[in-house]
Amino acid sequence: MPEPMIRVRDLTKRYQRGGETLTVLNNLKLEMEEGRFYALMGPSGSGKTTLLNLVGGLDSPDSGELIVAGENLAELDNNDLARWRAANVGFVFQGFNLIGVLTARENVELPLKLTPLSAAQRRKQAETALQLVGLGDRMDHRPRQLSGGQEQRVAIARAIATDPKVILADEPTGDLDRKSAEQVLDLLVRLNREFKKTILMVTHDPAAAERAQSIVHLDKGQLGRIEHNQPAVAAK
Amino acid sequence: MFKLVFKNLISHPIRSGITAVSVGVALFLICLLTSIVTTLQSGLEAASATRLVVMSSISLFVDIPLSYQERIAKVDGIKNIVKWQWFGGYYQDQKNFFAQFAVDPDRMFEVYPEVKVDEATKQKFLTQRNACIVGSQLAAEFPEWVETGKIPITGALFPHPSGAAWDFELAGVYRSEAANFDNRTLFFRWDLFEETLKGEGEAPGVGVYVMNVEPGADIERMRAEIEGMFENGPATVRCDTESEFTRQFISMLGDIPMFLSWIGAGVLVAILLGAINAMLMAGREQTHDVGILKALGFTDGAAFGLLITQSLILCVFGGVLGIALAAALEAPITLALGAQFPGFFIKDSTYLAAAAVSLVVGLAAGAVPAWTALRVNCVEALRAKGA
Ligand SMILES: Nc1ncnc2c1ncn2[C@@H]1O[C@H](COP(=O)(O)OP(=O)(O)OP(=O)(O)O)[C@@H](O)[C@H]1O
Ligand SMILES: [Mg+2]
Numbered sequence: 001m002p003e004p005m006i007r008v009r010d011l012t013k014r015y016q017r018g019g020e021t022l023t024v025l026n027n028l029k030l031e032m033e034e035g036r037f038y039a040l041m042g043p044s045g046s047g048k049t050t051l052l053n054l055v056g057g058l059d060s061p062d063s064g065e066l067i068v069a070g071e072n073l074a075e076l077d078n079n080d081l082a083r084w085r086a087a088n089v090g091f092v093f094q095g096f097n098l099i100g101v102l103t104a105r106e107n108v109e110l111p112l113k114l115t116p117l118s119a120a121q122r123r124k125q126a127e128t129a130l131q132l133v134g135l136g137d138r139m140d141h142r143p144r145q146l147s148g149g150q151e152q153r154v155a156i157a158r159a160i161a162t163d164p165k166v167i168l169a170d171e172p173t174g175d176l177d178r179k180s181a182e183q184v185l186d187l188l189v190r191l192n193r194e195f196k197k198t199i200l201m202v203t204h205d206p207a208a209a210e211r212a213q214s215i216v217h218l219d220k221g222q223l224g225r226i227e228h229n230q231p232a233v234a235a236k
Numbered sequence: 237m238f239k240l241v242f243k244n245l246i247s248h249p250i251r252s253g254i255t256a257v258s259v260g261v262a263l264f265l266i267c268l269l270t271s272i273v274t275t276l277q278s279g280l281e282a283a284s285a286t287r288l289v290v291m292s293s294i295s296l297f298v299d300i301p302l303s304y305q306e307r308i309a310k311v312d313g314i315k316n317i318v319k320w321q322w323f324g325g326y327y328q329d330q331k332n333f334f335a336q337f338a339v340d341p342d343r344m345f346e347v348y349p350e351v352k353v354d355e356a357t358k359q360k361f362l363t364q365r366n367a368c369i370v371g372s373q374l375a376a377e378f379p380e381w382v383e384t385g386k387i388p389i390t391g392a393l394f395p396h397p398s399g400a401a402w403d404f405e406l407a408g409v410y411r412s413e414a415a416n417f418d419n420r421t422l423f424f425r426w427d428l429f430e431e432t433l434k435g436e437g438e439a440p441g442v443g444v445y446v447m448n449v450e451p452g453a454d455i456e457r458m459r460a461e462i463e464g465m466f467e468n469g470p471a472t473v474r475c476d477t478e479s480e481f482t483r484q485f486i487s488m489l490g491d492i493p494m495f496l497s498w499i500g501a502g503v504l505v506a507i508l509l510g511a512i513n514a515m516l517m518a519g520r521e522q523t524h525d526v527g528i529l530k531a532l533g534f535t536d537g538a539a540f541g542l543l544i545t546q547s548l549i550l551c552v553f554g555g556v557l558g559i560a561l562a563a564a565l566e567a568p569i570t571l572a573l574g575a576q577f578p579g580f581f582i583k584d585s586t587y588l589a590a591a592a593v594s595l596v597v598g599l600a601a602g603a604v605p606a607w608t609a610l611r612v613n614c615v616e617a618l619r620a621k622g623a
Contacts, residue, residue, distance in 0.1 A: 053615050054511060058531055083533060
């Protein structure tokens with residue numbers, strides 16, 4: 001059996017609040033295969049975002065092992081972790097998280113600055129990514145001049161611009177209307193199928209979760225059941 | 237990354253503009269204040285320790301007798317002696333203020349080799365009784381003098397017996413490269429001065445005697461000897477080196493240099509606080525962006541750079557503005573300060589210091605937000621509200 005893309009072992013994460021210690025993730029164990037599309041569901045406050053941030057190396061656990069894209073994250077210092085993120089992980093957030101003063105193209109080019117690409121190559125790759133998400137005609141728009149759905153697609157273009165192995169999406173459709181949400185989900189499914197991206201998507205929406213190949217349930221810091229859907233269906 | 241720095245700066249044009257301009261204005265002021273102090277100091281530094289000045293022991297404004305000249309000249313080690321008298325007149329209008337002195341024309345150039353005139357000017361000044369020489373700065377202010385060759389000066393302290401102005405004829409223009417000798421004074425001949433007034437009765441007294449000394453002369457002995465010579469009157473004198481004399485003259489300005497330094501320091505603190513405030517605001521607004529950058533894989537150092545660079549650009553831009561303003565206005569300011577501050581100039585080292593100050597202000601103002609950006613946890617930064 002091939003090495004899983006994401007391997008989580010005995011993962012524990014606690015937060016201190018006031019005098020209390022809150023154990024958000026408790027000895028979590030999880031493995032995710034390369035090239036699969038996972039949906040992560042669970043009640044609010046169950047630790048979904050926390051888990052996603054840990055997998056993406058944005059935060060560090062109190063204990064346990066995290067091996068993502070072949071790298072043991074505990075062994076990386078802050079700077080190495082940043083470099084590892086730049087090369088291996090693309091993030092898509094609920095609130096889009098685009099930089100307001102930059103145009104769509106500049107936002108997508110931003111992570112490419114961490115690669116050895118030339119300015120011309122960066123530009124070309126950013127344009128390709130924007131065309132892929134259907135925004136070839138909006139490249140010079142600022143985030144404020146775009147709809148929520150368009151913003152999220154720019155964010156997806158940014159997440160895939162460096163061609164990372166893993167895409168981590170935290171409620172990417174949470175702020176979107178049905179139609180925009182569908183477009184975003186179509187994109188994610190396509191990235192998974194055509195480009196073999198491993199995707200972990202947090203969602204509250206069962207319909208969105210249905211688009212994934214597996215659904216992972218998280219509750220009270222523990223992993224619940226894992227459902228395996230029929231291989232994901234690209235819409236329409 | 238530089239694009240992001242730049243776009244952040246221009247996304248708040250008013251704030252960026254105000255910050256840069258206030259740094260600029262402050263540095264301009266600091267250049268100005270510093271230069272007033274350095275101008276005073278350079279006069280002091282250039283003042284000779286081997287020239288002696290004799291003045292009344294009571295005050296610079298009290299005359300000493302004409303008869304002292306011969307006696308002082310005999311003191312061992314004195315090379316030349318020139319007498320000065322403050323004339324206190326004006327040209328056409330009281331507000332055309334500049335200094336005029338009656339001096340011994342022949343000795344003047346001996347005692348003050350740093351005062352340069354061409355040969356024709358020197359000859360005319362030495363031979364023509366009503367001739368005068370004026371400094372180059374003064375000549376530039378009153379071009380009609382050079383055109384007509386006539387300089388009528390109304391004697392406020394020493395009215396001309398005829399009741400009219402004193403009619404001086406311009407022998408030429410002098411130029412002094414030494415900071416202790418300004419280019420904004422008129423010198424005319426003592427003999428004209430004395431003889432014109434003698435007809436009225438009493439001969440005028442002398443303001444100060446200035447002497448240069450033989451090489452290797454014992455200055456302290458000469459000072460003691462001269463002061464001792466007139467100990468029993470009719471007028472007691474003090475004899476100082478020119479540098480000591482200048483120092484005392486400047487100290488008549490009281491604590492002005494110190495006061496100016498305090499103002500400069502105050503201005504500096506004010507802009508520093510202003511720049512810090514602007515950068516703290518920028519830092520708060522960009523916390524969310526810093527979170528995004530870190531999530532994308534930019535290092536903590538890059539986050540630090542994002543903010544410190546903005547601060548440096550603003551302050552250095554302001555610094556360039558202030559220095560350019562000071563350089564552009566140096567000449568008009570020198571003119572405007574004219575009489576009060578002849579010889580005002582801005583040293584190159586002052587410009588360098590101003591540039592260094594703008595860098596330091598840039599670093600200091602950006603330090604806190606940049607350090608915060610470096611330290612902030614990515615997840616927390618992302619939770620911060622974007623601009
Ligand atoms: N920085 C923090 N400090 C203290 N407590 C935190 C912090 N971040 C998260 N928590 C707590 O940890 C728990 C899990 O938070 P998390 O954001 O992972 O939940 P979630 O499953 O993503 O919820 P939601 O569906 O509402 O986004 C919550 O109780 C939250 O209040
Ligand atoms: Mg969440």
